[in-house]
Amino acid sequence: MEVIMAAAVIALAALVLGAALAGAMQIFRASQAVTRGRLLAASHLEQAAAGVAEPFLWEGELQSTLTVLEGEGYILWQAEVSGPGLAEPLRLVGGP
């Protein structure tokens, strides 16, 4: 009986620890995707500034899409990165 109770307590503790570890991994994956996405978007904007940017740029499973934002007398570039790990698309705007 005591052994069964000990096993149940250990299983419960392992479950809690596993859940905490899975949560930490999820946070890590999201932060890594944000860092990679930010670097990808920055690179895409730098390429746009150099005049050699393609509409799409890939880094692993992340994809950056470049769009030109035109207003009254100004032109800006927007790099939008999407992919696994990013809950929402990450947007970075730059100009010439």
Next chain:
Amino acid sequence: MNKGGMAALEALIAAAQVLILAAVVCALLVTFWQTWLKYNEACRQRQWAAVAFAYLDQDLRDAEEVLVTASELRIVQENRECIYRVTAEKSFYRGLGSAYYPLGIVESVSFRREGDLLWAELYFPGECYRCCYFLEGN
């Protein structure tokens, strides 16, 4: 089976169960610890890369001249010179005059120039981070 033999058998079974539980606990702890270490190391590498690229971005904005070789990047500014280099101990650092700013422990670093673009790639064991910069007029 007599009473003494029964008690000995029960004690043996209980001891075996305790040993099995102990083994399971140890295996779980080792697995959790290894996973935690692996992700912690990857997290540290990500932070090193983010800081290194931020410094690089800041230094390149004020650059008057950028010299790229296979092993180092030299950024000449108005009144100072920055060097990005990897030591034999694989420590990636930013040298500013006689000051030395360690940026991280890397597997290798690659600087590549493509026209007006400079590609910087940081290789860590199992991870790689890269970014490019527009070198206007350099």
